[in-house]
Amino acid sequence: MKLTRSGGQTAAGPQDWFTGTVYIDPIRDPDDQSAVGCAHVRFAPGARTAWHHHPQGQTLYVTDGIGYVARRGGEVQEIRPGDVVDIEPGEEHWHGATPDRFMAHVAIQEADENGQVVTWLEHVTDADYQRG
Template sequence: MDITPKTTSTKGPSGLFTGDVYFDVIAKGDAPSRLRVNIVRFAPCARTAWHTHAAGQTLHVTDGVGLVQARGAEVKVVRQGDTIYTPPGEWHWHGAAPEHFMSHLAMWETTGAADESETTWGELVTDEEYGYPG
C-alpha cells in the first residue's frame, strides 16, 4: 500500500481553460493502472476548452453548480451529486455557472496505446458558446 501526500494545487493553463481553474491530481495512472483522477475547482464562469478523451470521461460534481455541453447539443446545468459520462471521442466542455463555484472529480483512463493522446484539446469556449441557460 502506498500513501501519497497531498500535493500543491495546479492552476489550469490559460490555453486550456478560461478563468480561474485549479486541479489536484488524485490518481495518475501508474502502471498497470490506467485510471486518472483529478479534483477540479472552477471559479464562477471558468471553464475548460473544447476537448475529447480517447477512452471517455466521467465527471462527478462534488460542490456547486456547473455547466456542461457536448458539441452540437444544448448547454446543461449540473449540480452537486450529478454524474456526467462523456463517451470516447465526444467533443465537450465543462465549467462553473455564473455566480457559482463548482468542483468535480474528473475520471478517465488512458488507452494504453503509446501513440495515442488520452486527451485532445481544441479551441477555448467562447462567451457566446458558454451562454447560461438559466
C-alpha cells in the same frame, strides 16, 4: 493496496486548457498498474474548460457548486452536487462553473494504448458559454 499521501499539489489550470480561474488537485495519474487517471478540479464562477475530447471517454462526479456541461452541437446542461456525467470516447465537450457559482468535480478518465488521456481544442466562446 497502495496508499498515496496527499502532497498538497494544487496547481493552476493552464490558460491553454481553461478560461478563467481553475485549480487542479491530481488524485492519480495513469501508470503501469492502471490506465485510470483522475483529478479534483475546482472552477471559479464563469471558469470553464476549452473544447476537448478523451480517447476512452470521461466520467465527471460533481462534488460542489453549480456548473454547466455541453457536448459539441448539444444543449448546455446544468450540473449539481451528486450528478454523474458520462462522456463518450471521442465526444467533444466542455464543462465549468455557472457565471455566479463555484463548481468542483472529480474528473476520471483512462489513457489509451499510447498513454494519451485528452486532446485539447479551441476555447469555448462566450456565446457558447452563455447558452447556459
